[in-house]
Amino acid sequence: CAGATGFGQSGGVDEIAEADGFEQRIQKLEAELAALRRDHAGVTAESEAAESETVEFAEALIPAEESTGVVTISNWTNSGYLRFQDEPNGAALPQPNLGEDPDLPNLPPGFRDRLGQPRSLFDTSEYPTVNWSGFLQLDTGIVDQDELNVESVGRVAAESGLRRVRLRVDGNVRETSTYVIDLDFAASGHPSFRNVMLAFHEVPVAQNVQMGYFKQSIGMQAMTSSKDLRFMERTLPFAFDPFRQTGVGAFGNWAGRRGSWSLSTFGYPTDSFGVTTGDALGTSMSTRVTGLPYYEDEGARLLHMGMGYSFGSPSDNIVRYAIQPGFFVSDPGNPDASTGVPTFVDTGKIPARAFHIFNAELAGNFGSLSLQSEATFAVVDQIGGPTLAFAGAYASVGYVLTGETYGYNRRNGILRNIVPKENFDLSGGTGALELTAGWSYIDLNNKNILGGDMRNFILGVNWYVSQSGRFTMNIIPTHLIDPEYGSSDAVVIGGRAQVEF
């Protein structure tokens, strides 16, 4: 647009003169039109050399002849950077002559590719892409315990702090190949891997193939991002979920995107560095199938059903299930950790050849009302003891007072959070307000294993101040039947401020 802004300078003519003779007026028109055309034409005349660089930029930015819609910043190099990287590893690309034009402009970040070459602004061939996002959750909560509960699990201190500090980089390395590196910096010990994987899309038959460290899908609440949960934490049957492991899987849709499926094989267990070791490598698997018998209004009204199954063969021959009552700030990472809110139920380490997890899902959106429920059964092939069976279930409901409707993520077969129609602000915007309620239970007592039985109610409020910010409050009356101490009660009151970017 150099020409456009050049107008002001290009001619001394300010107004169309009110000449009464046609000749004069037409000459004037002709001259002005010529000037206008010259200004826009891209400046080819030598007499306009002073403007040429700017115009070259304009042409480079938006070349008219580029019929592909691809816009390339083609004539510019990052001289300083390239000088350092003039022969980067891994590529035999032609290099700019760095000695020629030391004053060539430097490109800002994002306009250089990984080889230091200027990146086209809108070129489809310009992979890889790098996209940062993340979120942080600041939690606070107290646990009000009766005396027997204190005896059962110990005195639980009030806690306040960063529940999750997540940074994620993802992008495409080609049009149909993507990568994800997702790290949590609030987990104890080290930055913990979340999803770290590469994926291939548009694969024949398999649709999408992923490799690395990712969620092994069997159920809905595990597949839902921790920033999009209805309550502060996943409910009690989550204890059975194999969750993130290192493996290879495929996923896709069926029935015209009225259903989703996934199938994966993995090593179990995977340590916190994404490594799985031992002879059982790859002998574990998960699968899940979901369907939408009813689906309207882009997911605002739907009925969802799903089933999942996971078989695991632990290379260390140990299975252990344990979970907290719905609130904890210090992520223990594993049940042995002593910090923070303790696990209320815990099977301890069970010598086991294998486990089988069965999961069933039923969920629905009905405008501003959303329901979600799952039931999970775990069968453990115990070594030196009988086969064990544990169970858990939950149901939850959300209702949006401010009238927003829920959505649905068809790719993953999970419900979506609401997005406020209007952001909260002091001049009258309210954000979205959702009331939530739920119930969940888990029974870890079976035969020789007495892990305990816990059930809780959850009452909550979610206030979505914008698409990026959310406040959540949960009150969780919890009933624990400890095999040793008997029945006890505790009430968890927790709050969360969450911001995502």
Added chain:
Amino acid sequence: CAGATGFGQSGGVDEIAEADGFEQRIQKLEAELAALRRDHAGVTAESEAAESETVEFAEALIPAEESTGVVTISNWTNSGYLRFQDEPNGAALPQPNLGEDPDLPNLPPGFRDRLGQPRSLFDTSEYPTVNWSGFLQLDTGIVDQDELNVESVGRVAAESGLRRVRLRVDGNVRETSTYVIDLDFAASGHPSFRNVMLAFHEVPVAQNVQMGYFKQSIGMQAMTSSKDLRFMERTLPFAFDPFRQTGVGAFGNWAGRRGSWSLSTFGYPTDSFGVTTGDALGTSMSTRVTGLPYYEDEGARLLHMGMGYSFGSPSDNIVRYAIQPGFFVSDPGNPDASTGVPTFVDTGKIPARAFHIFNAELAGNFGSLSLQSEATFAVVDQIGGPTLAFAGAYASVGYVLTGETYGYNRRNGILRNIVPKENFDLSGGTGALELTAGWSYIDLNNKNILGGDMRNFILGVNWYVSQSGRFTMNIIPTHLIDPEYGSSDAVVIGGRAQVEF
């Protein structure tokens, strides 16, 4: 501006013909003007379909009807990426039909929002934003000790290495809401949180509200970024500062930005994962008020006064003050750490119900001369012993030989570093050269606690080679009065290369 650059191709007419008949000339003018208008109007004619994508881009980039100055790239999708994310969590946005136009260009990083949607280039509504910055400090130093000092604190080895490697991501999630995640990768054990918080701005009365893990403000040197300190490290009274804790606070300006204030409540202590535990949660607080009795030339000439107070109720009922003599590479994280330069004075763990910290500040800029001083008193409500009182103070001066003047950060009520007028380069630029001197002391002996007494002088040079690079050298003659071994001396000689981005 596709139309502009399209001009050259749009017509075969190069010059306005010198027709003598008005009819001819007017027809020609009419035709050219029509062509000109058509070229600029956005190309609706089918005959110009080949140019349409480019022009659509131009229109999308800078729509004329957008009276708000907001420019949107609205017609473009990142086909590869969106295919993977076609129904992102947390949003019921309309999705592009991915099957329709597989050749739509891919957007480079920064042009996609967190939902994978194309990001408007200059749209105020396009939150969140993601901004990376950081710095690294490479330190080297030796400690020359006399024999008694070796007996008192042990032989201190020379050290060289990365003092800080800081990466920070921040941005806006809305116009008046911001987030910060600041990590240090050089601290021992794990990447340590620095500031990790969300903040709301333009809040009535409270002005700015922040939540998370941040500096609890009581004094000037603690509030100054570690990359902007006059010396390599903060001076000895820093031992008393509560510094970063998890809490909630407000801050703002008063008296027409001639003063700053802050007030916060927090849990103490906060562990290295940003979590504070225990019944004392939120019962600690800090406040600070500063003022500028004299302020001219954008802070080049000013007088600053300030006062701060912090009350802490440690949930673990322990208070401990300890500090090194002004140089250390291995950040010990806590006084128990054994690596690197040892703490020369140390109260050990004092059983305590509470502490009170009182701080007073006096500082001034006078052109190329800058002065800064603080005095700090700590009162500890000891359990099983008398109430304790400790004290520390420092004064520092900087003088810029190259004539730059200092500035002032009104928001935080702290002095600012100088910025060199000209960068150092081999063709004659010198950067900025600052001579610094200081004195500081701390006395940790009181009643039954014999933590030691240390005072040091600091002589230094700061060479700012550019706005981003700085070399610092400090010579620190230190006098230690150890309660057990008596008076001893050591001289620290340290150097730092620092680069920020």
Added chain:
Amino acid sequence: CAGATGFGQSGGVDEIAEADGFEQRIQKLEAELAALRRDHAGVTAESEAAESETVEFAEALIPAEESTGVVTISNWTNSGYLRFQDEPNGAALPQPNLGEDPDLPNLPPGFRDRLGQPRSLFDTSEYPTVNWSGFLQLDTGIVDQDELNVESVGRVAAESGLRRVRLRVDGNVRETSTYVIDLDFAASGHPSFRNVMLAFHEVPVAQNVQMGYFKQSIGMQAMTSSKDLRFMERTLPFAFDPFRQTGVGAFGNWAGRRGSWSLSTFGYPTDSFGVTTGDALGTSMSTRVTGLPYYEDEGARLLHMGMGYSFGSPSDNIVRYAIQPGFFVSDPGNPDASTGVPTFVDTGKIPARAFHIFNAELAGNFGSLSLQSEATFAVVDQIGGPTLAFAGAYASVGYVLTGETYGYNRRNGILRNIVPKENFDLSGGTGALELTAGWSYIDLNNKNILGGDMRNFILGVNWYVSQSGRFTMNIIPTHLIDPEYGSSDAVVIGGRAQVEF
């Protein structure tokens, strides 16, 4: 370009009327041309104030008078962000008046500099730059051992997982000053530093000077990035390489870029936080010189020779050499680690005053054929024992079936990987296919030290599916002569999926 696209809206006149009177037609032309000019002229009239912001943007983006080719977004501020940072630390820059125009558009990431100021789009003075890249490697492998090998090194379990998860940020802080922070998140214990340094370029005589934590150069395979190795891991003589240490060095080219050289001094050893401690600080050094007696076709045909030497004076007076047989997922970090594939040969800790490493290189590219070999000798000045000498060597060859040619990185004096001519895709693109073979050996037995003797063959395939993605498979028959258990054999079979961005 707001003016340009504004055309369609600027007038109610849709077509040039076919008036037969000249007067009418000329008036119409005059009016339209005036409108056209006004639209393009940049809008100075107050009556067009509503459009002014857009046009100011256009002018700012591409100013016609800017003869330097530098384009500045100069009139815009990020009001939300700047409001938070209105007086950033470390700079006395003039600040925009934030109260004036609260509706000024917000700039997306990458368009703000580190002080929150709008960043010029193509301004050479706009440092620092921030550029993210990285890669991840997903490895899987088994080790087939004979019985004696199991006795010698223990049963080696199959392993699968993330070998490397690397994030790297680098950029320029000035035209000739750069920084790098490169982190690995898959290494055990914490995110480990890879290269963390600052560097100065175009330095007289020294050419390039770097400070920080970086590879101390003595040989070719150590200087090659782990994502560009011919095999999955570096070969056996790598055990002797001092590799990354904290120090200061210089490097550059000679003989018209027909040769490279480097020289560095460093502290040894450097801990995992980039810190080196002790009296031996800075008394270690490395140097390497390479040359190209024959070089044609941008490195597709060349002969490379090189020599390196390193002297080390360990501050802890310990030298230890140990290495695995060519595959491991859990990076042990140090030889004491117990996880993953064990080291097959290991000198144990040798009390030593110093070590000397001598290295010789011979390599060549001949179109689609590439050869690389090195021999390494280590001399250890043992404390309380005789001077020791150890040796290792390797040779490797790669041949590209798909016809690509190799390249050469002149700056570092190392071979480059091939880049596929065409990406793999389902419509016929094959990527590049490389067959590889190699042999390597290491002998850690000398005098009183019996660390073992290992030699292996390596057969492999590299499939480069694109510039960013690579699959590697290696079969590694390994022969171990354990000083205690005697000769044993193992065959490693490993595979890797790698993606870089």
